[in-house]
Amino acid sequence: MGMIERMLGLLFGNGRNVVRDTVEVFRENAETGSQRAQEVQVQAMRQFGAEYSVARQGGFDRFMDGLNRLPRPLLALGTLGLFVSAMVEPLWFAERMQGIALVPEPLWWLLGVIVSFYFGARHQVKAQEFQRQIVGTMAHVPQVMDNIRALRHLRAESVGVADTGNNAQLTTAATLPDRNAALEVWKRAGQE
Template structure:
């Protein structure tokens, strides 16, 4: 292109005219490509700023205390249940008195306690499931269905049905009309 442009003598002039036309067109219509580049640059800068804010955020004392408190209910429930068995064996009369007191608790209050405990443990389980890395790839695929293994073609389940074969050979009309024609008529 350079040789032809120099031979004709319009190389630089044609480039200048093209740039002027592009600049003039951007006065009336925004350059969509440049706008997308600017948007991507703003998004990248925003993400870098957010990443730099949390780059060195370690778990402080408050976070460690709260994480420790969150880990207490399960062991407390398990050890408390075992403690009830020990208490029942050590002092059966006092245990019976405590159980009479528990029997006085109204039924809706037990339902409320069950809901609170269920939601607490369910939320914790969901929290850990969401943080777990998701396995990628075909790890769940059965060994006999790996890529490259030829599968036997699926057999047509109606291939050996003589009634359907006759119906297809007859022109495959609407099944209800074929049924009505074959049905005995009462007079």
Template sequence: MGLIDGVFETVFGAGRNAIAETAEVFRINADSADARAAEAQAAALAQFAREFGQPSRSPFDRVIDGLNRLPRPALALGTVGLMVAAMVDPVWFATRMQGLSLVPEPLWWLLGAIVSFYFGARHQAKGQEFQRALAATLAQAPVVAQNIAALRVSPATSAPAEPVATAPNAALADWRAQS
């Protein structure tokens, strides 16, 4: 027994497992890899929460946000209004368009740049707001996973399901007949 104990002590002694350590040279330890992945995800979620978390908004911020929402509907409704005006009073519409043809080209470029920057900045702000909301949702994932695990462990409160009636299995019937 002393020789066998000595071999086991050499291979598995002092909290070691030489076989597992050797196998990990060729194949990663799945438990350790999962733990590292969970740590990386938790760190990423914490970083998202710090980056995209925002304090509650003041009334001034809400008013400015409301004002920022006006140009897009105003441009859309203005364009529809111009189409209606062209149909209702074509002469009035034609004189206004003639006036617009006198606007110098650099002013059109400036107007285009202002509108592009406005909508580009709004697009970026809304994208960041979406990322904040996404980070907040992802931060809830561990809580949801724990709740689901708790629900799976708790006893079922509903009545057991009725067994499903299946068609007879001819092969199984033949096997039973032979036995």
């Protein structure tokens, strides 16, 4: 019994656990690890709370914090607004999109750089293509102007805008009902 007692005393004696101490060299003690993780979490939350504490901020700091929070919601709501305007007033929306078609490519690049920079991304613009893109964009001006004129002509704000005039062929085509292939198949199936 004395030999076993000395052996256990060697391993677990003097208030130490040699096995545990040896294992902890290769594997973290789970209880100690969770205590450290809790301390880190508590410190992070304290720091976060102190950073956003309104009590120690002045009026200018609060204004700038509010201003810095605006771009993301404005971009998201503006994009949704474009979809709504396209559904509610398609001709108005089409006219605006024709105007956007005239924006030169390098200006789109610049906008992309600004937005990308704001959201943390990097973007490079190739200076050699700058002049070529401007010329290419300006070549579209006559076509865009024709499209705007055609869109304005389509406005249904006055009486008689759908008048076919003296065109007998167009009048006949407008008064004849359209052919409905699904309805014809259904009618034929009912007759059989």
